[in-house]
Amino acid sequence: MADTSARRINPDEEPARAPEAPEIDWDLIELFFFAYRDFTSDPDHMLDELGFGRAHHRVMHFINRRPGLTVAELLDVLQITKQSLARVLKQLIDTGHVMQVQGPRDRRQRELHLTTKGRALALALAAPQSRRIGRALADLKPEDRSTVEHFLKEMVNREFRQQVDNLGQHEPESAEEKR
Amino acid sequence: MADTSARRINPDEEPARAPEAPEIDWDLIELFFFAYRDFTSDPDHMLDELGFGRAHHRVMHFINRRPGLTVAELLDVLQITKQSLARVLKQLIDTGHVMQVQGPRDRRQRELHLTTKGRALALALAAPQSRRIGRALADLKPEDRSTVEHFLKEMVNREFRQQVDNLGQHEPESAEEKR
């Protein structure tokens, strides 16, 4: 180091002046933080009034996206423990937002589905997020949507790319294995 | 109402088949979730080994970006309560990552600075995130960076745009009146 030597105002310790980093993309790091924070804020407020949290939202979202997925599959997507899931899932079932159906092939499995009520809530929660995205894309050229999509997809760990693609369920999108 | 029998095995209820939504951008909603999850995963793992959490990361990040910001300003950016901040901030001070300097104008204020040690950690945490962003932009045209930046910036609530711009430190002013 030894560079801020010239006019040091504070004599005590060295307070590490500016963010003169090697090659860190501070701007996008920070922007991503703010963007996600606000992205989740609308549904968070709605959930609050129902006594639910962000965890409930995630559960409903993925059940809505993959109707009939099993508990194990959901755990896989959410990457949480079954005990964590159990708590919120139980609440969602008790409040009539989610229903379980015994697996047809394997009767140990529980296929998860949203009820009409749950579906309505999932939609209501997604609506402001979708609107926000729409507004964020509005000033851009139509082709830029795929740029954003590509960027976000590449931000995901390779091990989970497939999950992402599967969930999309309509990605003709060529470039997938290019490493 | 009338659907007290939540867990039923026969589909006499409607399990709400497909995500046939009005105009919901499910793909980007979900992609954003996965992207942010993985974006935070690298620093999370590092922090774990130090006995720190994501909260400590955020605090160090913003102190690094705005050396000398006060406690009140930090609370404003993070949007948490001072009691929440106090816990992590105390730990960061005790471990020698953050130091406080009495405000020059107002001696009640505490200007926050990273120490050399804290700065090193902030950099180490940001590095994998920056690399991830770099990789995600690598396949795109150079101009597309500003597309992504624009998208993320628009995702932020209007009330906080200024915060974002200030932190970036290179956004003079823009059309804020539009709603």
Added chain:
DNA sequence: GGTTTATGTCAACAAGGCTGACATAAATTT
């Protein structure tokens, strides 16, 4: 029939949010 698998559940714990109450020193107002 024995083992593995899918799920559920109990109990305890941790991180990191929250609110409310109160303390202190410095700045500001009256």
Added chain:
DNA sequence: AAATTTATGTCAGCCTTGTTGACATAAACC
């Protein structure tokens, strides 16, 4: 000068949502 407000710190307790470990049950598999 005294009273009030402001910036910060701290104590105590609560909530949500993660965690681990242990154990139970039914169904599938071998």
